[in-house]
Amino acid sequence: MTVGLTPDRAEASAGGAEPLSARALADAVRRGERRASEVVEEHLAAIEAVDGELGCFLTVTADGARRRAAEIDAEVAAGRDPGPLAGVPVAVKDNLCTTGVATTCASRILEGWRPPYDATVVARLAEAGAVMVGKTNLDEFAMGSSTENSAFGPTRNPHDPSRVPGGSSGGSAAAVAAGLAPLALGSDTGGSIRQPAALCGVVGMKPTYGTVSRYGLIAFASSLDQVGPVARSVADAAALFDVIAGHDPRDSTSLVDVPPACGPAVGAGVQGLRVGLVTELTDAQGVDADVRSRVAEAADALAVAGATVDSVSIPELRFALPAYYLLAPAEASSNLSRYDGVRYGLRVDGDDVADMNARTRAAGFGPEVKRRILLGTYALSAGYYDAYYAQAQRVRTVIIQAFARAYERFDVLLAATTPGTAFRLGEKIDDPLAMYLSDVCTIPTNLAGHPAISVPFGTDSAGLPVGVQILAPALGEPVMVAAAAVLERAAPSTPVPRVAAPTLATAGMPAVGGAR
């Protein structure tokens, strides 16, 4: 593979933050060295140039972005500080509510719906000076691992457009990888931030459950869903996390304890850190040889940096996937009962209310959403509740207890993010179980409510990005980010995507194969 520079190596060679990093852009805007309007125009032009091929965005909010950028420039001109993400373009997954801007969840049932309020994370972005440039594609209602389940067409992987970007936050991961935005928001219920981040060669972070408000995140599985950052570096992901994390009285599951800031932890290193290499999430369950090799190299890199690395077996994790595919659909079947054709979205008329409901839902939901509703309704129905749903809830406890034992011996855990690299469009779409297995390494974290982060760590033999994952106990974000940053600095180069913004290729990173 052609050599490229990881963001931090680019930083080192440039003697500062990578020119396209969110932090560098914000600093330049705050100091008046660059205008937010210019930064935003550059990114809108990149979206215009390459998104026809990639399909990252369902809506591009060009007018709103220009207005907001002008406001930020006016603030700077008036001597005020617009905030830590001043002028930084951000792409927002289309399951986060945005006032007056269509929010579809990539579903026909919500096509054209304009929410009357902003998700708390969207409001926090605005308060921090960030500029939303658009709403990104996803698997319908965040159910899927390839973004092929979008009712509005798939997103393609910038490294190879014949392959999927992963999912469900595939639009967000692909947009960041292709340089269409330095930052994006995704949501992670069973791996939906980390898995696409791994497949697209970017950083994806799933925070501790309750650290980031779910208010305005359209619910899939409420006990598992969490909003988090997608970025091209660990430091940028940490900066975005610090902006969106915090207690929200409008989310009853929001933690009152705010996690300590992650930004300062990025350079903390791993000296003396105890790292457990999880056998079940590395060597088992059909993990590709190339992925195993990268994880082993990542373990070596942590050891070289001063960590103590030992293998650990957590056999209970083998039951995470089966438990998840009972619990998540059960919660989904309940949450999605609200799409009844009455208050918002699609309605298909019927003879009476029940008939209208059933026709509306049949016409509005795609195949994967229907399958999950059926699965969940079945798992909750009389006669099956104890064998399926209640037993899965007990297995969830078993998994939480197993993690707790592991964290008595280790500060963080190391694992593969995904069993394989980006697969081809259509390859798994007719085999739900094969698709579900894409999430085998990410799901345990969601069941426990813990944080985890995926960091790019080299490629497979075909040159496709590989992600490795650092898992931490609840509220362990700072130590997790410190370990992730060490891996990022040690990582083999990741190629610049084949389809990317022109600015990405000229930022010191040679393009691969000249395909543009």
Place this chain on the structure above:
Amino acid sequence: MPARITREETAHVARLARLDLTDDELDRYAPQLAGVLDHAAQVAAVDTAATPPTAHPFPLRNVLRADVPVPSLDRQVVLAEAPAVEDGRFRVPRIIGEAP
């Protein structure tokens, strides 16, 4: 573990979930659901006799706030997004039959 889900059970569950599925969809989904449920049935192998269920990753506490009125969503803005409205309300088809 329960027996494999049948096409008839799939149709029953679809009715419970208010999904008006076609025959083709039932033919397709029933074996797919059976495959996923076969995998999910592995949870039965875990000994959980002494283990309580977890519904939520952290202990939930009731959340109260001061009983002070705060602005709510504007009715016109909300109704503007509804499929059908009448007299400032959501309009739906009849729920029960006409009186004879």
